[in-house]
Amino acid sequence: MNDAIKIIDDNKLVIEIESSIYSKEALLSAAYNYADKADILINKPTETKYEILFISKGVPINDLSQCAYSYCSDIIDHQTRLDIESKFGHIRDAIVKQAFSPIE
Numbered sequence: 517m518n519d520a521i522k523i524i525d526d527n528k529l530v531i532e533i534e535s536s537i538y539s540k541e542a543l544l545s546a547a548y549n550y551a552d553k554a555d556i557l558i559n560k561p562t563e564t565k566y567e568i569l570f571i572s573k574g575v576p577i578n579d580l581s582q583c584a585y586s587y588c589s590d591i592i593d594h595q596t597r598l599d600i601e602s603k604f605g606h607i608r609d610a611i612v613k614q615a616f617s618p619i620e
Contacts, residue, residue: 521584526571531584535566538595545569546590557564 523529542560542610543566547556550570557569574582575596 520588521581523577523581526544526577527580529570529577529580530583531568531570531588533568533591535560535564538566538591539598540566542591542594542598545594546587549590549595552586553583 520532521529522532533613540560547558547568550556552573553575554570554572557571559567561567568578569582570584570587575583
């Protein structure tokens, strides 16, 4: 991911992410955690790539870079949760249905 993060200037950086690996939902979910430190804009300039622009809300660029690295870790977590939900969500639903069904 080191190559994916590019510093634009003193208060902006951009992260390039492959759209075949991460969904927009995972990118948006992970962005929420950093809304207090940066404005985050998500663009899809090509069919295969997302660009996530971090614009600092007064934090130094080094701190913003650290936020970007943490964001990259968070999108992995969010995408993993989404993938697990899509594969095994029906099992959870069946357990919940059974747990709350009337006792006869």
